[in-house]
């Protein structure tokens with residue numbers, strides 16, 4: 001991999017000493033003991049008017065990623081657009097498919113490049129065994145790791161993701177993973193944080209088992225309804241309602257297309273032995289994308305029971321007519337006429353023999369239906385029209401009424417082929433996906449695609465569409481980088497056409513099973529992996545340990561801001577503050593800044609392999625609020641924690657204030673020009689250089705009482721001058737402030753989170 005020219009050589013792959021990977025000694029799940037009891041109502045959580053509910057206003061936080069790219073701000077992207085949504089593909093399967101390994105393909109290939117084409121290399125796990133494309137910043141974690149789930153809730157919430165969509169396309173629903181996730185996300189939300197809601201993406205062609213399982217285990221049980229994502233007024237499920245049992249058997253094999261013109265009418269008469277509430281019909285449109293049909297169902301006497309005009313029809317894709325109340329067993333006739341738009345017909349199967357009913361049953365054996373007669377313009381024809389019924393049952397009816405259904409298009413190339421379909425991943429230029437009202441609703445945006453030569457393929461093929469794919473080609477390995485060229489090309493397309501919701505693939509897939517050259521996908525290689533392979537040929541945004549780190553996370557945030565806009569920051573106003581341990585004088589100071597509530601790191605969970613345990617107890621004080629004031633002489637800072645401040649100046653990595661006074665990431669330590677922190681005895685102001693703290697003042701005036709802290713720094717000491725005041729700042733507790741940025745994600749509490757800073761701006765009168 002080539003590093004881009006802007007790559008920061010100062011970053012290190014240092015593993016923080018507090019991040020212990022050890023052998024299992026005891027299995028006490030300490031992290032879950034006290035979290036839920038800590039969550040209580042907070043006073044700052046009223047919704048900012050006009051903006052989507054985002055109490056922490058994370059959209060105003062500033063940050064520069066490890067490629068020196070700054071997040072866009074209000075002045076770059078403008079005011080919040082409230083009716084724009086982000087979905088992100090999310091995986092529950094880590095730790096649910098055995099504990100062999102972890103086999104990290106990127107590491108195996110870097111240490112043993114000869115293994116690439118050698119399926120017998122001892123470095124690979126067995127065929128079918130999951131392999132990681134790389135290692136997450138949180139290690140090779142498992143789905144029930146509540147500390148990781150809490151970080152996901154925070155990171156995706158900060159980014160502006162509205163819904164995470166769980167991959168349950170493999171007929172498994174992973175309750176051992178979704179249960180802790182629902183619990184953690186619900187706790188985070190109840191505490192007052194903006195976190196994504198959830199939905200499930202079900203098997204493309206056979207969703208019946210999974211949808212019913214989720215209905216029985218989650219939705220009918222009212223299991224954590226506060227985290228369900230609603231779309232168009234109902235909980236969203238990414239599943240095809242036409243493939244709930246019984247799946248329509250409407251093959252066009254041995255059929256002829258009966259054409260409909262403006263003057264013609266086609267009918268099929270049939271009897272049905274049970275109640276039914278849906279009819280499925282298969283029609284050709286001769287590839288016309290703009291065809292529709294008018295539908296009538298009559299009873300035995302010929303009376304019209306229901307009429308639907310202008311049903312949009314996709315070529316050779318069965319369409320469904322669902323009735324509000326089921327019809328009883330009996331004899332019915334369905335009649336089709338051409339609707340507005342393009343060419344349309346009805347697939348019809350010729351039958352032989354004199355007895356229509358017997359021959360039809362023999363040719364097309366669909367349970368519960370007896371075929372009685374087919375006509376064209378009133379004249380009998382010896383054919384069966386492709387029609388099927390959905391028998392009524394109470395559970396199916398409840399399911400169909402309960403959800404908003406959005407079937408996923410599995411194909412990366414053809415675009416929409418069903419009404420209300422959503423894309424989860426496509427190649428550039430991605431198609432627009434419309435809802436049944438004809439509104440442009442959705443578009444997919446992916447980091448990379450397992451596409452080879454225009455076909456669904458394996459990501460282990462070097463000609464597949466990796467992270468650096470753009471302008472129609474995958475660069476040579478030496479020209480690949482971490483700038484997310486593929487992702488950006490797809491984002492630029494989506495931002496230009498501006499759908500209502502963008503579906504991003506993805507966050508944390510991490511693994512793929514190993515195949516051989518016999519893998520049933522295009523471009524299979526001797527050592528094949530379909531959906532993930534190595535750093536270049538993978539499609540996760542979750543930060544990885546080392547290499548590109550969190551570059552894709554910040555690229556995701558940047559583009560979400562371009563799509564959804566940013567709330568307008570408030571300017572600071574000067575007010576002198578007395579540093580006396582009484583905090584009343586802070587109440588009127590604006591703006592207030594917030595951090596995630598309940599996010600200090602408390603981790604104790606098994607890793608991927610059974611003899612690995614991830615333990616991190618650096619979490620201590622939970623920063624929830626801060627603000628800044630100033631006068632001619634000083635700049636004042638206020639800090640509020642969730643409970644009374646724990647620890648003191650002798651504690652490891654106690655509370656620190658990081659200041660980037662010139663808003664320049666190239667000056668100071670990681671951009672921080674000054675740090676206020678303990679010298680073991682009291683607070684002092686340190687000036688920094690690239691890799692250390694250099695004390696410049698003996699003492700900082702400060703006071704703490706209960707859960708509040710205030711301090712004062714002479715403006716002169718911060719080299720801030722007397723003009724307009726702008727700087728970036730950040731609080732930490734339980735974090736080594738000189739450590740690599742990854743510690744700000746994995747350790748203690750950073751306020752704001754991760755690489756983010758608060759930005760203070762005040763204009764001198």
Ligand SMILES: [Ca+2]
Pocket residue numbers: 595596597598599600622623624749750751
């Ligand atoms: Ca916090």
Ligand SMILES: [Ca+2]
Pocket residue numbers: 660661662663664665666667668671672673
């Ligand atoms: Ca700086």
Ligand SMILES: [Ca+2]
Pocket residue numbers: 595596599749750751752753
């Ligand atoms: Ca935080």
